[in-house]
Amino acid sequence: MIGKVGTGKSFRGVLHYLFEGRWQESKELQKQELEKKLVEVIAYNQCFGSRLELVREFIEVAKLNPNQSKPVFHFSLSFAHSDAGKLGLQDKIDIVEKLAEKFDFKDHQYVVVAHQDTQHAHLHIVANRIGFDGKTASDSNSYKHIAEFARKTELEYKLEQVLSPNKFLKPEQRIAQSQRIDNRKEALKKHLGLAIKQSTDVQQVKKYMEQRGYEVEVGRGIAFTDAQHVRFKGSQVGFALMDIEKKLKQEQLLRQQEQNRQAQLLKQQQDELKKQQEPENEQVHRYTQRIGR
CATH class of the missing domain: 3.30.930.30 (BirA Bifunctional Protein; domain 2)
Structure with missing residues (x-):
């Protein structure tokens, strides 16, 4: 509560x-x-x-x-x-x-x-x-x-x-809570990393995170609240809104480069297959000519 x-x-x-x-x-x-x-x-x-x-x-x-x-x-x-x-x-x-x-x-x-x-x-x-x-x-x-x-x-x-705010806790409670917060931060960072790899824009990142139980606030910045109502600004976990947008562009560029690489590889395979087929086609042509005589 x-x-x-x-x-x-x-x-x-x-x-x-x-x-x-x-x-x-x-x-x-x-x-x-x-x-x-x-x-x-x-x-x-x-x-x-x-x-x-x-x-x-x-x-x-x-x-x-x-x-x-x-x-x-x-x-x-x-x-x-x-x-x-x-x-x-x-x-x-x-x-x-x-x-x-x-x-x-x-x-x-x-x-x-x-x-x-x-x-x-x-x-x-x-x-x-x-x-x-x-x-x-x-x-x-x-x-x-x-x-x-x-x-x-x-x-x-x-x-x-x-969790209560740290300033209202005893020292030993603060240590235990800090460990829990660190775990939450790591889980959030992991989810965000996966979200960015599978998204093309911030709205897709938002949808991905919401499907995993986070409440997402997007405005001039971005913030995430997990199922235990612990809220983090994106900047607290290294994912400020500007960082997310930058990483999305980088991922989009990497995807494009991978698509180009795959296309080139496919073309090389097709060219190689075509070269292998050319001698066979030549032999068939010569055989057909001899029979025709």
Whole structure:
């Protein structure tokens, strides 16, 4: 399970994203974006209603502490392919309640939204950091706390285990994790090498890697996430996007050279066979002439 946490200023913005998707240029595109996200609200706490009603409710309570410029807590919990079917609705609600207790907002307003718009099922939790008493839930060391929470939840619910960032681990754990990361890097490099040899462009490389369980992001650069949700930039394994494009051209040139070599070899064999057949044809011609006399 991958857990992420952030704080923000706008309840309106984050709730629009969760319920409607990213802002689109037209109503039709916005409708398509909404249909793609497959939004389902699975829990409310100290709040209820439509997106706009929730925004108003959150803002009213946030006014109890006007000095806090970032009253929004936004969490996401993503589950691996292999975790499909392991968690029921109540399990997910229980996990969120434990998260709320961990981050000290169990008595605050929060809403839990399930999305199915990516390859991995995931939950979003939007919480008001401001409680009804005007006090603010702390966001100190939130990245470390969400990593600890994810590892504990994986063990408790027998979910696929994911590596935590090195900076949150003890020294002995860092050594063991580094070895695992090195193995993952070597496996990624091996797959990429094979992908390049069998491809003519970056999109074919992307398809090859996806068929082997990697998620591939292609933009100004390239990145790969393996089945255990460990993400590497291409540059981390010696395969930046520019390197891949260069290697593809080199492989294409080598393939062309090999095709030319094979064509020349075939022509030489054909010429040799033709030379061998010429004496036989000459003998047959002479024999035919003698019989004709």
